[in-house]
Amino acid sequence: MENMVKKWDSKVNSASDISVTARGTLSMLMQHLNEEDKRPVIKLSQGDPAAFPCFRTSHAAEEAVINALRSAKYNCYAPFVGIPPARRAVAEYLSRDLPYKLSPDDVYITSGSAQAMEIILSVLAGPGANILLPRPGFANYEARCAFSNLEVRHYDLLPEKGWEVDLDGVKSLGDENTIAIVIINPGNPCGNVFSYEHLKKIAETAIELGLLVVADEVYGHLTFGCTPFVPMAVFGSSIPIITLGSISKRWSVTGWRLGWLVTCDPTGTLQKSRIVECINSSLKIISNPVTFIQGALPQILDLEKTNSDYFSISTSLLKEATEILCDKIKEIPGITCPTKPEGSVFAMVKLDFSQLEDIDDDMDFCVKLAKEESVIVLPGVIVGLKNWLRISFATDPKYLENGLERVKSFCKKHFKKHFY
Numbered sequence: 001m002e003n004m005v006k007k008w009d010s011k012v013n014s015a016s017d018i019s020v021t022a023r024g025t026l027s028m029l030m031q032h033l034n035e036e037d038k039r040p041v042i043k044l045s046q047g048d049p050a051a052f053p054c055f056r057t058s059h060a061a062e063e064a065v066i067n068a069l070r071s072a073k074y075n076c077y078a079p080f081v082g083i084p085p086a087r088r089a090v091a092e093y094l095s096r097d098l099p100y101k102l103s104p105d106d107v108y109i110t111s112g113s114a115q116a117m118e119i120i121l122s123v124l125a126g127p128g129a130n131i132l133l134p135r136p137g138f139a140n141y142e143a144r145c146a147f148s149n150l151e152v153r154h155y156d157l158l159p160e161k162g163w164e165v166d167l168d169g170v171k172s173l174g175d176e177n178t179i180a181i182v183i184i185n186p187g188n189p190c191g192n193v194f195s196y197e198h199l200k201k202i203a204e205t206a207i208e209l210g211l212l213v214v215a216d217e218v219y220g221h222l223t224f225g226c227t228p229f230v231p232m233a234v235f236g237s238s239i240p241i242i243t244l245g246s247i248s249k250r251w252s253v254t255g256w257r258l259g260w261l262v263t264c265d266p267t268g269t270l271q272k273s274r275i276v277e278c279i280n281s282s283l284k285i286i287s288n289p290v291t292f293i294q295g296a297l298p299q300i301l302d303l304e305k306t307n308s309d310y311f312s313i314s315t316s317l318l319k320e321a322t323e324i325l326c327d328k329i330k331e332i333p334g335i336t337c338p339t340k341p342e343g344s345v346f347a348m349v350k351l352d353f354s355q356l357e358d359i360d361d362d363m364d365f366c367v368k369l370a371k372e373e374s375v376i377v378l379p380g381v382i383v384g385l386k387n388w389l390r391i392s393f394a395t396d397p398k399y400l401e402n403g404l405e406r407v408k409s410f411c412k413k414h415f416k417k418h419f420y
Contacts, residue, residue: 064299082109191341225342345394
C-alpha cells in the first residue's frame with residue numbers, strides 16, 4: 001500500500017494542488033469562526049447577489065426557465081458549442097453595444113464564465129507562452145494558469161488613478177512570448193469601470209505588442225457611477241477580442257451556470273491563427289451547460305420581456321450599498337477606501353497598520369476578524385494586493401451595515417491607544 005501511495009504522489013499533477021484561491025481562503029477563514037459566538041456569520045466575501053432576496057432575478061427570467069423546461073424540447077444533450085437559439089440570442093444581445101454585428105458562430109455557450117475562462121487559458125497555454133494579468137485581479141486566473149503551466153506576468157492597476165491600467169508597465173512586461181492580456185471590466189476586485197478613452201489606449205497598447213485581448217465582462221452593465229460600461233469589443237475591428245460573460249451577475253442567477261465565450265473578430269484574424277479551431281477542440285472534451293437553461297436564454301436576453309424597472313432597481317441597490325460602505329468605512333479606524341466603486345459588486349479597502357496593533361498583515365486581520373466578530377472578508381493578498389481587503393457589497397443593506405459595524409468594533413479593539 002505504501003508503494004502505491006508513493007507512486008501516486010509522484011505522478012499527480014502538482015499544479016492541481018492550488019490552495020491560494022478565494023474559495024480555499026474563505027473555507028479556511030470559516031474554520032476559524034468561534035463556535036461559542038451565537039451571532040449569525042456575516043459574509044462580505046463573495047460576489048453573489050443571488051444569495052439575498054432583494055436581488056431576486058426577474059420574473060421574465062424565471063418564466064423563461066419554466067417555459068423551457070415544460071416544453072420538453074431541452075431534455076437532451078446540446079451541441080458542444082451550444083444550441084443555435086442560445087448562440088443567436090447572445091450574439092444579438094452583445095451586438096446592441098457594438099459597431100458591427102456578431103454572428104451566432106462567434107458564440108460558444110459555457111457553464112458559466114468560469115468555464116469560458118478555463119477554455120481560453122487552456123487554448124493560449126502553448127509552449128513558452130506567457131499572459132498578462134491584472135494586479136489586483138481575480139485569483140482564479142492565476143490558479144488556472146498554474147494548472148495549465150501558462151506563465152503569468154502581472155501588470156498593476158493604479159488606485160490613485162481610479163484603478164486604471166499601468167500601460168507603461170504593460171509595455172515593459174510584454175515580449176515575443178506574450179500571447180494575451182486579460183482585462184476585467186467592470187472590475188473585480190476594485191469596482192472600477194474603464195472609460196472609453198482608457199479602453200482605447202489599452203487596445204492601442206495591445207496592437208503595439210501584438211496581444212490578443214481577453215475581456216472578462218461578467219459584470220457588464222452593472223454600473224452605477226459616472227462612467228458607463230463600454231464593451232472592449234467596440235475595438236474588435238482593430239484588434240481581436242475574446243469576450244467572456246454570463247447571466248450570473250446582471251440577472252442574479254449565479255447558480256444557473258450559464259455563460260459564454262465570444263470571438264469578437266470582424267477581420268477573421270482568430271480563424272487564421274487556429275485559435276478558433278482550438279476553442280472548438282477544447283469544447284469537445286468538456287461538459288455542456290444545462291440544456292434547458294440554454295433553451296431559456298433567448299427569452300432571458302430579450303430585454304423587452306424584462307420589466308424595465310428590474311435593472312434600475314438592482315443598480316440602485318448596489319449604488320445604495322456603495323454609499324453605506326464608503327460612509328461606514330470613514331468611521332472605522334485603520335481602514336480607508338481610496339476609490340469609490342462605480343461598478344461590479346466589490347471594493348478594495350486599505351489597511352493602515354500604523355493605527356492597528358496585534359495584527360500582522362491582511363491575512364491575520366481576516367483570521368482574527370472571523371474569530372472575534374464572525375465576519376468573513378477576503379484578504380487582499382489573495383487578489384494580489386497585500387494589506388488590503390476585498391469587500392463585497394452585493395448584500396441586503398442592513399446585512400452590510402451590521403457587518404461593517406462589527407468590523408468597526410473589531411478595529412476599535414485593535415486600535416493603538418496613542419492615536420486617541
